[in-house]
Amino acid sequence: MIVILGAGLAGISASYHIGHERCVVYEQNTYAGGHIHSEIRDGFTWDEGPHVSFTKHEYVRSLFADSTEYVEYPVFPANYYKGSWIPHPAQTNLYAAPQAVREECVRDFLAMREATEKAEFASANYQEWLEFAYGKTFAQQFPAAYTRKYWTTEPSNLTTDWVGGRMYFPAVSDVLEGAQHPLEKSTHYITTVRYPKQGGYISFAQKMLTGANVEYGKKVSFTSFSERVVHFSDGTSMHFNTLVSTIPLPILIQQSDAPAEIKQAASELSCSSVLLVNIIANHPTQRKNNWMYVYDEDKYSSRINFTELLSPANGVEGKTGIQVEVYFSKYKTAKESQEEIAAAVSKEMVEMGLVKSLQHIDAVHTKWSAYANVIFDHSRREALNTIYTWLEQFGLVREDGDLEPMVDWNAKFGEEKSAKDGSLFLAGRFGQWNYFWSDDCVLRGKYLSTVI
Known part of the structure; x- marks a missing residue:
């Protein structure tokens, strides 16, 4: 049997795509779903944050649609700034900002664009990227302030490899027009979303959960990579030939027979x-x-x-x-x-x-x-590489781009499957310490079925 640690979305997807009959999933909680678990309390259904599906991957869209009835609708997020409500993204909706801030943001934005047109620009950190994209005033008043709240650290402490399309890099015309009146088009990367009609976001995983061999109340206490055995806090243990871990990578490493320098690398992985x-x-x-x-x-x-x-x-x-x-x-x-x-x-x-x-x-x-978002600080990549390199001796096969925060799944499924020789696999946002959303977790499980 293939041993899977964690019945979150990545673990359940791996079991579903590999074949539930070939897998046993160990979950520390009394329920499956991990961060997409939905709880009903006082008549309300509460998710862990605003989970919605906006994936463009037709495979995931169909898989979710086959799981449950859903509602689909356009979304209109907003921003609260010192008493003003500004449509999202704020950089192209400055008409709703206080006049003094609006004028200074536009002036700085135009000055920065003029400067960057005359010289090549390379950002060493997220703070520099923000100023390059938006000008100093907007960067400081809006995304830098939000970074300190959401990412819990200064933007200068973050890399830029995680940004991708998650932060809108605006056209000059959109900023200028949006400073005067609402744009006729949306510039947010999310336009419409799907959400289960009932039961919360976890309902999208029902098809994958059906038939899964999940053992609940199984909290990992120690993993011996050298002896290929996982020990649980209830005193039981399980030997494995093939292991898929979706539990937080620092926990997997800290509670194992890894040497001190590898555990030190694990301690340098930060999250909120x-x-x-x-x-x-x-x-x-x-x-x-x-x-x-x-x-x-x-x-x-x-x-x-x-x-x-x-x-x-x-x-x-x-x-x-x-x-x-x-x-x-x-x-x-x-x-x-x-x-x-x-x-x-x-x-x-x-x-x-x-x-x-x-x-x-x-x-x-x-x-x-305890685990909300991976923080993409400047120590992440080196620490992750150190851990991955050490795990190679126990069956982890390095994959192209395995240190990158995000995955191009079209390219991933088309590449040569070098990981076929492996016996140790990592999956999920915290299992791989990257920037996965729910569709990424599903596709990671599907990908593993092609190499296991």
Whole structure:
């Protein structure tokens, strides 16, 4: 049997595509889905953040569609900036920003574009990329501020290899026109999304979950790569010939027979954690934006979504379910308790007009997730390479571009399958320590079925 660690989307996809009859999946929780698990509480369906499917991969679209009924709709995210609501992305919707900020942003943007047209530009870090793309004023007021909240570190501490199409590099004409009035076109990389009609985002995985051999309550306590055995906290163990690990790479390495220098490399892999503050207010949704980004650095709130706008079945009629994300990491530690942060966030919702008053709040509960986003700092690539190189002696076959944050799946499925000789495989955002979304996790599992 092929041993798979973790029943998140990558692990379940691997088992489904390889064949459930050939795999056994070990999961520490009492449920499958990992970060796409959906929880029903107080009549509301809560995901772990605003999961929506906007994949262009027809295979994944069909797989999700075969799993459950879904709703499909256009999305209109928004940005909150010092009392103003600005359509997303802000760089091409500056008409909604305060006049002084708008004028300075446009002036700096044009000056930067003029300068970069006269000389070649190469950014050494994300801060330089932001200033190159948007000019210093916009960079500092908007994405740099948000970086400190969402990525929990200075943009200068981040590389640029993860950016891809996730940050819109605007045309001069779009910035100038968007500073005067709304554009007739959308410049956001997401235009329409799909979401399960009922049951939360986890429902998209139902087809892959059917028939899976999952053993729950199996938390990995130690992995012996040399003896090819995984030990669990309940005292049991499992020998393996082929291992697929989707659990966080630092945990896999730290709780193993890896030498000190490899464990040191694992400790240099950084990620953020998220505190989800879930608020129920006894009035309808106050804004129709599907999700919102909060740029104000004096607020805990980083990103906000409404359960009932994901799908009407996710909410309760006449009420609103608001989920707020608050991020921390080794770069930005929490200085208040979860209860204190939740109380502060509740007040922020009133200030932003998303909750009518504190008296309208029926319930507040929190959920902590230790693994939210991989932080693409300057130590990631070298640390990852050190770990991968060491794992080669135990059956890991290096893949083209395995240090890159993202994968071109069309190219990946077309390349020569060098990993066919392997017996140790990594999968998923935290298993591979990269920038995977849900479609990437599905496709990674599908790819593994071609090499195992």
